[in-house]
Amino acid sequence: MDKKLIYLDNNATTKVDERVLEVMLPYFKNEYANPSSMYEFAKNPGHALKEARGKLKDFFNAANEKEIIFTSCGSESANMAIRGVLNMNKNKKHIITTKVEHPCVLNLYQTLEKQGYSVDYIGVNSNGELDLAQLDDAINDDTALVSVMYANNETGVIYPIQKISEIIKNKNPQTKFFVDAVQVAGKIPIDVQELGVDLLGVSGHKFHAPKGVGALYCNSKTVITPLIIGGHQERGKRAGTENVPYIVGLGKAAELAQDYLKYEATEVKRLRDKLEAGILKNIYNARLNTGAAIRVPNTTNIGFEYIEGELILLHLSDLGICASSGSACTSGSLEPSHVLRAMNVPFTAIHGSIRFSLSKFTTEDEIDYVNSVLPDIIEKIRNISPYQDELAKLKKLKNNY
Numbered sequence: 001m002d003k004k005l006i007y008l009d010n011n012a013t014t015k016v017d018e019r020v021l022e023v024m025l026p027y028f029k030n031e032y033a034n035p036s037s038m039y040e041f042a043k044n045p046g047h048a049l050k051e052a053r054g055k056l057k058d059f060f061n062a063a064n065e066k067e068i069i070f071t072s073c074g075s076e077s078a079n080m081a082i083r084g085v086l087n088m089n090k091n092k093k094h095i096i097t098t099k100v101e102h103p104c105v106l107n108l109y110q111t112l113e114k115q116g117y118s119v120d121y122i123g124v125n126s127n128g129e130l131d132l133a134q135l136d137d138a139i140n141d142d143t144a145l146v147s148v149m150y151a152n153n154e155t156g157v158i159y160p161i162q163k164i165s166e167i168i169k170n171k172n173p174q175t176k177f178f179v180d181a182v183q184v185a186g187k188i189p190i191d192v193q194e195l196g197v198d199l200l201g202v203s204g205h206k207f208h209a210p211k212g213v214g215a216l217y218c219n220s221k222t223v224i225t226p227l228i229i230g231g232h233q234e235r236g237k238r239a240g241t242e243n244v245p246y247i248v249g250l251g252k253a254a255e256l257a258q259d260y261l262k263y264e265a266t267e268v269k270r271l272r273d274k275l276e277a278g279i280l281k282n283i284y285n286a287r288l289n290t291g292a293a294i295r296v297p298n299t300t301n302i303g304f305e306y307i308e309g310e311l312i313l314l315h316l317s318d319l320g321i322c323a324s325s326g327s328a329c330t331s332g333s334l335e336p337s338h339v340l341r342a343m344n345v346p347f348t349a350i351h352g353s354i355r356f357s358l359s360k361f362t363t364e365d366e367i368d369y370v371n372s373v374l375p376d377i378i379e380k381i382r383n384i385s386p387y388q389d390e391l392a393k394l395k396k397l398k399n400n401y
């Protein structure tokens with residue numbers, strides 16, 4: 001069989017939609033004027049920028065276009081929100097986040113801790129669900145900011161943002177709330193007014209726009225300092241000539257994402273569930289790491305006990321299948337994922353945990369193919385595992401969970 005490409009790593013990045021690329025191209029070729037210029041030639045780029053801002057406003061259901069700031073990525077959106085809020089509230093030194101945030105939030109909080117901030121890191125249960133009582137307890141009069149992701153990139157678990165907003169407003173209405181919504185954009189609806197959040201960030205390359213563009217929603221009641229100081233662009237909140245082609249692409253991707261929400265909730269979810277059911281049925285001791293937690297429709301995270309995830313990925317890659325493991329290669333050693341560790345995934349499964357993340361481009365044939373080849377791959381790797389006695393016992397139990 002010809003080697004094909006089966007891309008099931010859409011939480012890492014997505015394919016640019018042709019329709020997005022198409023609307024971007026004129027702004028590279030002909031409409032290249034600086035949108036701030038006064039002459040006629042700059043009218044179209046200026047108009048395109050305004051139109052894209054309107055599309056993001058609709059995408060978030062924001063009250064006002066002025067609440068949208070274009071950025072370069074999800075990490076910049078998070079850094080701008082967090083640093084921007086703290087710089088405006090220098091007298092408050094307490095901040096709260098979760099143990100399962102993306103490094104763009106977690107590493108920033110750790111840096112802030114070294115700079116004198118006191119940080120509470122809220123834990124999760126074994127399904128990856130947040131401990132809301134701990135969050136409630138942690139908020140006090142000195143809490144400047146709470147930062148919680150909308151959905152986790154490794155597990156897809158969705159956090160109850162609206163409920164968290166209410167907890168924060170009840171405990172300390174002055175506390176600002178930032179939501180990293182990078183992993184929900186294009187997967188479930190985002191409604192900043194209903195959610196009651198102050199700031200919310202997304203990244204274009206996670207929903208079929210290119211890498212290098214993102215957005216931050218910052219409501220009109222929240223004042224932040226800029227991360228990049230210079231010209232007057234983005235109402236003084238983010239200096240630098242606007243990246244018009246990419247912003248136009250982001251606008252189109254946001255518009256398309258709205259149209260595909262139903263497809264994500266039905267068809268993408270159906271294929272994800274088919275993949276998951278096939279794995280759990282055909283491979284003994286495969287472990288759905290999120291149990292019954294509510295997840296975005298495209299993600300599954302499954303642990304295969306007593307084997308290394310990296311070996312599974314290499315075998316999958318030989319067949320053109322792209323997925324992702326929970327480990328990060330730091331200083332030459334494989335560190336298990338901080339997310340799966342926070343969930344207390346047993347050590348026998350944590351190293352062999354694989355994330356499959358689908359998109360609107362995933363087909364049924366692709367899912368059937370993965371389901372047909374994965375049992376043999378796992379069997380082959382288990383045959384060379386040093387844990388033969390343990391595996392023999394597990395095989396007898398045929399215990400999936």
Ligand code: PLP
Pocket residue numbers: 011012072073074075076102104149151152153180182183203204205214
């Ligand atoms: N937040 C989450 C939850 C993510 O999954 C990612 C990327 O994987 C980011 C933030 C960072 O986004 P970017 O790569 O656009 O900086």
